[in-house]
Amino acid sequence: MKQGENVKGIAARAAMWSARHRTLAILGWIAFVIGVTVLSGQIGTHQATNADQGHGDSGRADKIVAAAGFPVQAAGEMVIVQNRAGSDRAAALTDLTKQLKVTSNVTGVQAPIESPDKKSSLITFSITGDPDTAKDRVSPALDTVAKVQAAHPDLYIAEGGDASGDKLIGDDLDEGLSRLGMLSIPVTLGILLIAFGAVVAALLPVALAVTAVVAAIGLLAAASRFAPTVDTTMHVMLLVGLAVGVDYCLFYIRRERDERRNGADPHRALLIAAQTSGRSIWISGLTVIVAMAGMFLTFDTTFVSFAVGTILVVATTVLGSLTVLPAMLSALGDKVDAIKIPGLYRRRSDGRFWTAFLNLVLAKPLISTIVAVGALAAIAAPALDLRTKAEGIEDLPPNASIVQAFKAVDEAFPSKTSPAEVVVPAAVPKAQLATFTKAVGNSGGKLTGPVETRVNPAGTVTVVSLGLVGDDALDVLRKQVVPATFGPDALVTGERAGDADFNARLDKSMPWVFGFVLGLAFLLLLVSFRSVVVAITGVVLNLLSVAAAYGMLVWVFQYGHFEKQLQFQASPGITNWMPLFLFIILFGLSMDYHVFVLSRIREGHDRGLSTRDAVREGIGRTAGVITSAAVVMVAVFALFATLPLASTKQLGIGLAAAVLLDATIIRAVLLPAVMALLGERNWWLPRWLGWLPQIAHEPPPAATPDRERALAGV
Known part of the structure; x- marks a missing residue:
């Protein structure tokens, strides 16, 4: 900064300080990024658990189960065997049961059960070891099922479950997300090369955006102590970080280059860019942060994780744009246009198209x-x-084998794909359980068995599982059957119950979120302009x-x-x-x-x-x-x-x-x-x-x- 010069505003003061101490600003940014990354590796990131993500009765039930000390359940798998052209399933079921029992990593193979229409049979079993890593050990079971299917081509034999789903769909999703992360950066760089026509100018926004995302992910590890994070948060951070990082750099660099081409000296060009585009970055970043903060009002773990992640990445990007970016521009000077690309580089855009288009719009x-x-x-x-609807099996690729298997099981055995669970904070007497089972049978087909129970080692919590059929089955279970048999302390959880409670939470949150975001955005624009x-x-x-x-x-x-x-x-x-x-x-x-x-x-x-x-x-x-x-x-x-x-x-x-x-x-x-x-x-x-x-x-x-x-x- 030139002595005696009147520099106003946070953005301009930060830029001029960075220009005077550009080596310190650049090295400081690098040290900051490396430091928080190393720190995050040391302290780790706290991941949200299933119990953290619930709402309403299902959320309370999940917390009771999580605290009850139930043994960790192995990853469950199911194999459905269905008639095709009137074929007999008996031989295939015998063959499948025999081979599964000698398949590696398979345990607890159950006897086949038959569907009410007598057209389908189901064999259930588990994958040994930690359920979180079961997808790495499910391949032998999948191979066995495929072998039996090949031996009985007149039947439909398919496997579905937690481990096979994670392997077939989770692997595809992980691969896709990795591909997204790898492609987003070169795609962004390619577009910037066309926009700037110079390699150095194109690299600056990508470098700032990537380092800001890396630093924000490092900061997320510390923030996760207060708000546990979910897996997809980092992908959302990459998405938002690239978007705002490239935007901020584009506007800042373009304004600085325009002022230079208009005859301003390097110092004045940087000052003008700081007091105009830099100020806009400051206001824009604050506005984006306000919008993202609206997610806190959902009181949902996933949304809160997204809010923390996006706020961190936007704040980090603003910090880099106001400090290290002007330092880099000061250090590079006119070399920011270095390594020009023939045919793409233009010293000045004539803007003829936009001028003509705007004249047309403003004329009428x-x-x-x-x-x-x-x-x-x-x-x-x-x-x-x-x-709106909850995520379900129909949201997966329709041609995936796991999707087809789940649909077949859901139609024939609805209690097996997404059972409801009644959590009773006490031991349930046999007579009371018999009364509940009778009520399930008298529900007009809305509730279905088999009714299964499990009790924690201390005998203080009982979980009763059953199937739901039809849109109003959950209401029948929650409002009629459960209160009449287990009393008011019993809670219903499970996939459908969790989805219903999540929707209820969103319905309550949306007016507050919309009002908060719209109101504060209005105030920010009012004060700024x-x-x-x-x-x-x-x-x-x-x-x-x-x-x-x-x-x-x-x-x-x-x-x-x-x-x-x-x-x-x-x-x-x-x-x-x-x-x-x-x-x-x-x-x-x-x-x-x-x-x-x-x-x-x-x-x-x-x-x-x-x-x-x-x-x-x-x-x-x-x-x-x-x-x-x-x-x-x-x-x-x-x-x-x-x-x-x-x-x-x-x-x-x-x-x-x-x-x-x-x-x-x-x-x-x-x-x-x-x-x-x-x-x-x-x-x-x-x-x-x-x-x-x-x-x-x-x-x-x-x-x-x-x-x-x-x-x-x-």
Whole structure:
């Protein structure tokens, strides 16, 4: 920083300090990243358990079972044998039972049971050892089942269970997530090479984003002491970290390079970038963090883990963008454009396309608004039919053998795939259990056996398992059968009970989450831009992009478009946690763009331009870089659609579609058209809010030649 220079704002002060002490800033960042990574390896990350993730009665029941000291249950497996063309199953069942008993890693082979329709038989057994690693030992059993199937081709013989599911589906998911992590970085780098046309400039955003993600994952280990983390948190952190890290660097570097090409000296170019783009990074990062913090209000372990992870990665990225990035730019100077790529590098973008397009939009703002709103309304319309459902077997690839086996077992033996469990905090007398079994038989087919029990070693907790048939079976069990037989202290858990309690928790949380995110985003925009109209416009435009994403999800995943291309099976609803999660992520990322665009528009207006001219200049100068940032996000998000789970496909398609629409229809058409229609009313602020702080958006004034000669260099 030049002595005597008036530098205002956290971003500018941080940048100028980093420029003066660039070696310290760069080495300090490297030491920080390495330090927290080593620390995380030493202390480890606390993983959330199943008992941590429950809600309502099922959550309380899971905690009782976890504390009761039940022996660890081995991973259970099932083999279904079904008639095909009237074949006899007896010989196959004998053969299968005999071979399973001599198969390595197989224990507890049970006698076959028959389905009520007499068309299916089921053999259950367990995999020896730790259930968490059973997938590594299930291959011999799978080989045995395949061998018996080959010997009896007139029957359908298939295996399903915890270990085989983890192996066949879990391995595919792990491989897909690893592939996602490996591809996202080169894809991002490739797009940045096209955007900048220079290798060094393209590497800087990737380097900052990756190191910020690594540092944030290191910090997550410490944070997990207060909020246990779930496995997918790190993948979400990579997703968000790449998105915001590349965005922040793109805007900062592009502004610094633009100022240099406009004739500013290196110091002034960096100062202008810090006091404009740097300030926008600060505000945008705070806005994204506020959006992510909304997940805390769900009081759900998974959402809380996502909130902690994303807040850490955004905060770390902001820290790096305001410190090590200006230090690197100061150290590199004009060498940031080094290793130019022929045909791609341009000293200055003429922006002819965006200028012509904006002139068209601003010439007919009312028509442009109607067309844009109409297009978004058409895309969002299917959202009126949005329904949610819990994740189930139909969310897995329909052609997977494990999926087909589970469906067959579920139809023939519903109590075996996702049984309900009644947790009674006491020993249950035989007479009471007989009464319960009789009530199950008198439930009109909604509850089904076999009724099985297990008691903890201390004899203080009894778990009773049974099957549920039909949509209202859980209500019958919880509201009628259990209170009448076991009393009010008995609790029902299991997959369906857990899903119902999770949905109830989300329903209670959503109004608070939406209100929190929308309210604080409005306040941040109001304080930053001193305009009620700008704040309202920003919130409404971001809600439009979220609505469009919801509509796209329904059109694709409920209505079944692109099933073959995306390899999924249409279902009656979207994954229950998806709408809330998409709202939070999309609102945060949309505000990211919005703050940068509005800052450039306000900058022009503060210099004396009319609102229409400020809009033309602000959007015209940022449209190219926003397009580049959006392309990076769309490409990375689209990679999620290649993963095997329907929920990850929904996440990828929803995010990619929303960002694409946000960067095109909303930012390039609707925002300039609406601001042109409103004119000077965009900047309306009631007198009673005049106490809000004045924040300058225009670049600092240039120093005079005499003053420049009097000031020491950086």
